[in-house]
Amino acid sequence: MSILLRIKEQLPQLKTAERKVAEQILKDPAAIIDYVITELAEKCGVSDPTIVRFCQKIGLKGFMELKLNLAGELPKPVQVHRSVNEDDSPARIMDAIFDGHQGALQSLKNQVDTEMFEKAVDWLCNAKRIEFYGFGACGCVATDAQYRFCRLGVACNAFLDVHQQFWSASLLDSNSVVIALSTNGATKNIIETSRLASKAGARVIGIIGRNKSPLHPLCDMAFSLPCQEPAPAIMRFSTRIVQLALLDALFVTTLLRNSQIKENLERVRESLSDIFFEN
Amino acid sequence: MSILLRIKEQLPQLKTAERKVAEQILKDPAAIIDYVITELAEKCGVSDPTIVRFCQKIGLKGFMELKLNLAGELPKPVQVHRSVNEDDSPARIMDAIFDGHQGALQSLKNQVDTEMFEKAVDWLCNAKRIEFYGFGACGCVATDAQYRFCRLGVACNAFLDVHQQFWSASLLDSNSVVIALSTNGATKNIIETSRLASKAGARVIGIIGRNKSPLHPLCDMAFSLPCQEPAPAIMRFSTRIVQLALLDALFVTTLLRNSQIKENLERVRESLSDIFFEN
DNA sequence: AATTTCATGAAGTAAATTTACGTAAATTGT
DNA sequence: ACAATTTACGTAAATTTACTTCATGAAATT
Incomplete structure (x- = not known):
């Protein structure tokens, strides 16, 4: 178990002098190094x-x-x-x-709104249908997400084609959740699709690589991702x-x-076994 | 910059005694602690x-x-x-x-063979054609990679369909590079495709989530990725x-x-500008 | 109130790291 | 090719740092 956690747990059992040490360490662990x-x-x-x-x-x-240990x-x-x-x-x-990737994940860890996250999970749990929309690189992410989520046993789609997105979005209802993926929240098509989905009654969750964008107001919930990269797209x-x-x-x-979902997963796993040489 | 990388970079400039130290550290950094x-x-x-x-x-x-620093x-x-x-x-x-993702990236950082990496870059620079093969989740990665690499101005494909992969692989030549993506290196189809590509004369680079697998010997070069996850696929x-x-x-x-490639990229970027609302 | 127990710090010890210095080898210039 | 200078590296001393012992005083217990 982590040292800091161990210190926190032991805190009540420590004597006054030792507790001072513990508190100092917990206050600014990085400084100790x-x-x-x-x-x-x-x-x-x-x-x-006493320290020893x-x-x-x-x-x-x-x-x-x-x-x-602390250094470790x-x-x-970041x-x-x-x-x-x-x-x-x-x-x-x-x-x-x-390093960039690691740093981005670290930022994400610090920035994600836990309550929003929980609400999103709620929506996803109750969804009868989940659609993932994205273009370009986000299209790949959409496909990947669909690939995971469809194993939950819920109907999942990741349409990369604009036309498909349009008619699919307009057929959604209040039992549907849309995950709109966009790096900058300014791609015309994704905005249009989200608007359609929203109008059809679906809950739109934006996962956007920016803090503010034209896409934000169209979403029922928007995760703004850390975006430290001032690089070209x-x-x-x-x-x-x-x-x-x-x-x-x-x-x-x-x-x-x-x-129930876990059982579905088990069934899926079994069905995959014969495409491998080993195992 | 990371200490290990700094050591690697300084290695050639070091004198005999100091080089011995550097090599010992690189051999087993964890032991130093x-x-x-x-x-x-x-x-x-x-x-x-000398150490000092x-x-x-x-x-x-x-x-x-x-x-x-090493500890860090x-x-x-754990x-x-x-x-x-x-x-x-x-x-x-x-x-x-x-945390899992971050840890995996950290392991990658420490494990990647720099020389192999440079050789891979050489191959890619000189390739007239690059093909990305993968199934399932790796198919998404293949698509993503193709999406990036095709902007180099080199012919890139990411066929997810087995049949397409087969005929495409058999049409490759020595100017082609194949990136074979596989989590466990044991998927029958990817093995067959790699074999075909290799037979056609293409250079096969495996990016495999394992140290040893049936796919390894079929690759001209194989990156074994850190695979600490004892989880189901x-x-x-x-x-x-x-x-x-x-x-x-x-x-x-x-x-x-x-x-030359950078110029291509510039041209691509310009052509994208009109699909955004802003910028 | 006396005794014991226990927490804590002063002082001292041991160990590990760093500096100073000297020698031998390598490099350079004549 | 030989001397002069620089460089590379180890020995040994010095300093820093971590840890131990032991004494003291406070709190708890009898």
Whole structure:
């Protein structure tokens, strides 16, 4: 279990001096890494041995182990999108891209509105039909999402064709949920489709790579994703990663909420077994 | 920038004794955290001060800072994949999913073979044609990749249909690169397609969510992705994230390698402007 | 009220890291 | 080719840092 969690749990059982240490650590865990034991002791108003005893009480060998453990489990400061240019080594470019994705996920973690998320899960659980709309790169995400969600046993569609989207959206009703995916919330077609779906009575959930956009007011609920990338559209990779992550979370939560759904999943899994060589 | 990457980059400029240190660290970064400086010195066959000088050369204050940094950037064995169950709150599930993705990216960062990556970029730069094959969830990744790469101005296809894949693969030649995507490297169809492509003379790059699989020996080059998820197929979300990240990196590096390609991209961008409301 | 227990810090110890310095090897210039 | 200079690296000393022992005083118990 994580050190910070362990500290939190042990907190009530600690003596006054040791509790001061615990509170100081919980207040700013990242700072500890730069302290030497004496500095921390001073900050807490206790002595060195108290720090050591505290560390041992939470199951560590000593202060050094605390520092190393904290370094290991603390979220790294959110990486602002690092730009790359042609002089960079492949390894460097790779690193920059991966960092960008990680940073985007970290931002997502901090930004997602939990209540909104829960409401979205509610809608999805009760939906008789789920449609995923997106164009371009978001179309891929839509397809991927449909690929997951259709296993819930609910009717799912991911139409990438405008015409199909139009007639499908206009046939929806109040038991339908639409997931509208858009990087910038300004693509004409997705806006039109969302408007149609909304007019037909469906609940429209926007997953949009921006804070404000023409698409926002058309949605019944809109997740605005972190968008630190000031890059041209084709280079905005992280948005898609974040969209997928959010959809994953929605999917799993919806899945766990409903045991009937889990049975469906089991049946699907069995039917897949014969397309593999092994297993 | 990450310490390990910095070490890799500085490697050629290091003197013999210091290089020994660098190599030892790269061989097993996780082990360093438990060493004291003298232990590491012995393992490398050098003296303590050499270690310190090495640390300073890569921009750190000393050995302690190296340990703390390594602890910070190495994938935590515990955190990589937290299991979830129906009792968990939505916020917790969300967190677990995002953590899983982040952890997977971290592992990827540490595991990707840089030389292989560069060779892959070489192949892609010189390819006259690139084909992406995948089924199921990997089909979505294939489509996404095709969507990016086709903007390089190179002929790209992502056939999800088995028949199309078969005839397309058999029409390839030595100027073609095939990217074979598979979560477990055991799907019969993808194996057959890769075999056909290889026989036709194309270079097959596997991006596989496993270390060993029936698909591996059929590839001219295979990226084995970190696969910490002991979950059923439908729940293996991270593999897809990691595949996308790797493809992103391949795409950007290929793009930056070739200025002609960048011009193509500029032209594509302009042609997209009129499908948006704004901008 | 006396005794015990326990929490805590002062002082000291041990260990690990870093600096200073010297030597040998490599590089450079003549 | 040989001397001069620079560089590479290890020995040993110094310093920093972490940890231990033990004494003290407070709280709890008898």
